[in-house]
Amino acid sequence: MERSPAISALFHLRMISLVICLGATDIYFIRNAYHATVQNGASVQIVFGFEYAILLALVITIAMKYLLHVIDLQHESPWENKAIYILYTELVTNFIRAALYSLFFIVMVKIHAFPLFAIRPLYLALRSFKKSLHDIISSRRAITSVMTRCPDVTPEELANMDNVCIICREEMTTDCKRLPCNHVFHISCLRSWFQRQQTCPTCRMNILRATMQQPEVQQPQAEENVQQNQQQNQQDQQG
Numbered sequence: 001m002e003r004s005p006a007i008s009a010l011f012h013l014r015m016i017s018l019v020i021c022l023g024a025t026d027i028y029f030i031r032n033a034y035h036a037t038v039q040n041g042a043s044v045q046i047v048f049g050f051e052y053a054i055l056l057a058l059v060i061t062i063a064m065k066y067l068l069h070v071i072d073l074q075h076e077s078p079w080e081n082k083a084i085y086i087l088y089t090e091l092v093t094n095f096i097r098a099a100l101y102s103l104f105f106i107v108m109v110k111i112h113a114f115p116l117f118a119i120r121p122l123y124l125a126l127r128s129f130k131k132s133l134h135d136i137i138s139s140r141r142a143i144t145s146v147m148t149r150c151p152d153v154t155p156e157e158l159a160n161m162d163n164v165c166i167i168c169r170e171e172m173t174t175d176c177k178r179l180p181c182n183h184v185f186h187i188s189c190l191r192s193w194f195q196r197q198q199t200c201p202t203c204r205m206n207i208l209r210a211t212m213q214q215p216e217v218q219q220p221q222a223e224e225n226v227q228q229n230q231q232q233n234q235q236d237q238q239g
């Protein structure tokens with residue numbers, strides 16, 4: 001859905017019916033496992049119950065992502081905030097998974113025995129929760145520091161340089177930022193790029209480290225940079 005340009009009505013129908021079908025099945029089995037455990041005491045149903053709950057969390061994530069893509073399709077221009085909403089969706093799902101595995105672990109230790117087989121999924125769930133938290137924090141930090149510490153690029157400068165943004169492959173005319181490594185991109189493209197990695201798309205320079213060394217934007221310094229860049233560009237063109 002993310003890649004293909006045209007989504008048919010049949011695709012939506014299949015997607016929605018599959019999500020409802022899987023969700024309902026999971027809820028049914030979770031209820032069954034719960035009632036069996038309440039009526040007959042601890043059994044293998046506890047293990048299954050938790051597995052169904054984790055699958056239900058996965059179905060909900062997929063439904064959320066599908067909704068976000070549908071909203072994105074309604075937008076004429078690319079939807080800037082989609083990437084951050086997807087990151088938050090992943091954060092919540094990973095949190096639910098980590099919480100469910102931890103709860104399962106505690107329940108098993110209390111009533112039965114040490115669940116050796118659950119150590120690996122518990123570890124993986126905790127690790128992906130930590131990673132999604134880290135992703136959100138560092139992408140926010142990268143966006144903030146680029147917005148406050150990197151100079152804007154004027155339309156005149158853009159006219160005098162190679163002004164194709166390598167993230168979206170479109171021409172840059174307004175709303176662009178110059179990174180500390182002198183590479184220039186659309187602000188909106190940088191926002192979505194930083195959701196996944198906090199490096200320059202061209203030279204892989206670490207944005208967080210580089211912008212921290214830079215003071216907050218002051219106009220004279222920005223202009224100086226600009227002049228240097230123009231000279232460099234002219235040299236490049238001559239070369």
Ligand SMILES: [Zn+2]
Nearest residue numbers: 165168186189
């Ligand atoms: Zn762009």
Ligand SMILES: [Zn+2]
Nearest residue numbers: 181183200203
């Ligand atoms: Zn760069």
